[in-house]
Amino acid sequence: MRRRVFVTGSLLAAAGAAASAWGVRRSRGAPEARLTFGAERLPDGRVLVRDAALAFGTTVSIAAIHEDPEIAVEAIDEALARTRRIDSLMTVYRAESEVGRLNALGALPNPDPHLVRVLEFSKRLSSLSGGAFDVTVQPLWTLYIECRRRGRTPTPDEVAEARSLVDWSAVEVSARRITLGRPGMSITLNGVAQGYAADLALAALQERGVRDALIDTGEFGAEGERRSRQPWTIGIQHPRAADAVLATVAMDGRFLATSGDYATPFTDDFVHHHIFDPRTGDSPGGLSSVVVAAGSGMEADGLTKPMMVLERSLAKDLLSKFPGSGAAWIDKSARIADSQDLLLGPG
Numbered sequence: 423m424r425r426r427v428f429v430t431g432s433l434l435a436a437a438g439a440a441a442s443a444w445g446v447r448r449s450r451g452a453p454e455a456r457l458t459f460g461a462e463r464l465p466d467g468r469v470l471v472r473d474a475a476l477a478f479g480t481t482v483s484i485a486a487i488h489e490d491p492e493i494a495v496e497a498i499d500e501a502l503a504r505t506r507r508i509d510s511l512m513t514v515y516r517a518e519s520e521v522g523r524l525n526a527l528g529a530l531p532n533p534d535p536h537l538v539r540v541l542e543f544s545k546r547l548s549s550l551s552g553g554a555f556d557v558t559v560q561p562l563w564t565l566y567i568e569c570r571r572r573g574r575t576p577t578p579d580e581v582a583e584a585r586s587l588v589d590w591s592a593v594e595v596s597a598r599r600i601t602l603g604r605p606g607m608s609i610t611l612n613g614v615a616q617g618y619a620a621d622l623a624l625a626a627l628q629e630r631g632v633r634d635a636l637i638d639t640g641e642f643g644a645e646g647e648r649r650s651r652q653p654w655t656i657g658i659q660h661p662r663a664a665d666a667v668l669a670t671v672a673m674d675g676r677f678l679a680t681s682g683d684y685a686t687p688f689t690d691d692f693v694h695h696h697i698f699d700p701r702t703g704d705s706p707g708g709l710s711s712v713v714v715a716a717g718s719g720m721e722a723d724g725l726t727k728p729m730m731v732l733e734r735s736l737a738k739d740l741l742s743k744f745p746g747s748g749a750a751w752i753d754k755s756a757r758i759a760d761s762q763d764l765l766l767g768p769g
Contacts, residue, residue: 461491466650468634471495475502477509478616478640486627487634487646497630501623505639508619511537512611514560525560525608530600540611540618540720541595547724548590551740554728556590556700560608563696566688575694585703616640617679617723624719636673641680641723644673657769659684661710662756669750669758670767676746677719681726682711692754699731706731710754715764716747725749738762 461471464487471494474483482505488494511534513519517526520537524530530537547555561584569576576584592603602608620643627635627645634646636654644654653674657667661684671678683705686696695705712729716722721744729737729749741747741762748763758766 461494464649469494471498473498473502475506477502477506477619478513479515480640482619482623482640483638484623484627485636486632488632493630494632497627497632500630501626501637504622504626505619508536508615508622512540512615514608514610514612521609521611524600524602528602528605528607532598533600535597536618536622537600538595538597540614541593541600541609543720544611544614544724545590545593545595547728550743551728551732552736553590553700554731554740555613555724556588556698557609557611557613558588558590558593558602558607559698559700560610561585561587561606562698562700562703563610564608566694566696570688575689581703585700588700588703590700613681613727614720614724617677617719617721620677620719620723639719641719642673642678643719644675655767658713658750658752658766659711660756660769661752667769668752668756669769671713671715671764672767674715676715676717676748677722678713678715679719679722679726680711680713681730682752684710697727697730708753709751709759710756711752713750713752713764714741714747715749716744721747734760 461469464470468487468489469491470485470487471491472485474481482502484498484501486494486498511520514521516522520530520534544557565576565580565584587604587607592607594601616639620637620639620641623637623639624643624645637643642656648654653672656671656673656678658669658671658680659682660666660668661682681697683692683695688694693705697705699706709730712726714722714725714729716725725744725747728740732740741749750761750764750766751759753759
């Protein structure tokens with residue numbers, strides 16, 4: 423699966439050079455889960471510290487600027503710990519996660535408050551989008567992955583059978599219990615968990631006095647600036663060229679997320695991919711990717727899916743229900759087809 427993130431502004435790209443520029447203690451954590459790089463002294467005397475870990479099946483990266491590198495390191499440690507915690511709760515790839523247990527048993531007593539919060543938001547987004555966002559699409563994902571392994575696409579009957587298990591309204595959520603309404607239903611939070619992790623990671627940095635930082639959990643969050651009057655700038659993945667940037671976005675205090683047909687295609691022509699229209703059981707056509715900026719990572723991450731699925735006027739109407747949000751739509755020819763309240767720079 424190609425990583426569903428932007429490419430420019432990657433914290434890993436400059437990490438090798440930074441690691442030898444200015445020493446700082448290695449951060450805590452299991453060695454196999456951590457990729458510690460180091461720090462560099464900035465012209466204004468502050469220190470830029472970078473660190474990374476493995477979560478969500480990819481590399482999660484954080485850069486933090488502070489006068490005291492030890493404070494920055496401790497803040498990053500906590501931010502990465504919170505990110506790994508969300509991954510451990512919400513991954514569909516480990517049977518012992520809370521999502522794994524919910525999918526296996528159909529019910530989960532005493533769920534973690536983080537899971538409750540994410541599912542409550544997901545149900546709200548499903549309602550506002552008319553079902554264009556739906557965490558119960560996991561049976562469709564499972565079907566298409568299995569058919570991809572067999573070198574074919576699902577039959578209409580197979581799609582209909584999987585789609586019969588897709589119904590966000592059948593998910594009951596409370597602090598005491600989460601229940602899936604029908605046997606065989608299962609959920610995936612891959613479309614919202616990374617954005618929520620970005621929220622928690624940025625909060626961890628802020629709580630420890632870091633005022634300038636960039637977080638990449640698969641979705642981006644930023645605080646302050648990279649240098650004086652120089653914002654953190656993120657490149658938007660070109661949907662048809664893995665190593666190219668289509669455009670750039672200067673981070674303005676909002677979180678930034680993207681979804682694209684290139685992340686997990688089920689067919690080589692990108693017609694069938696991991697973003698589903700829950701109402702049809704197939705992938706939406708016309709767009710290769712969508713970029714969303716929003717006030718929280720969870721909102722930005724979640725909104726990218728209905729922005730891909732909905733007809734443009736309905737998508738913009740949904741976007742307006744999240745004050746301060748903006749989006750850009752990129753067509754199958756990798757051209758920016760439309761944008762609203764999101765300023766794109768050259769690639």
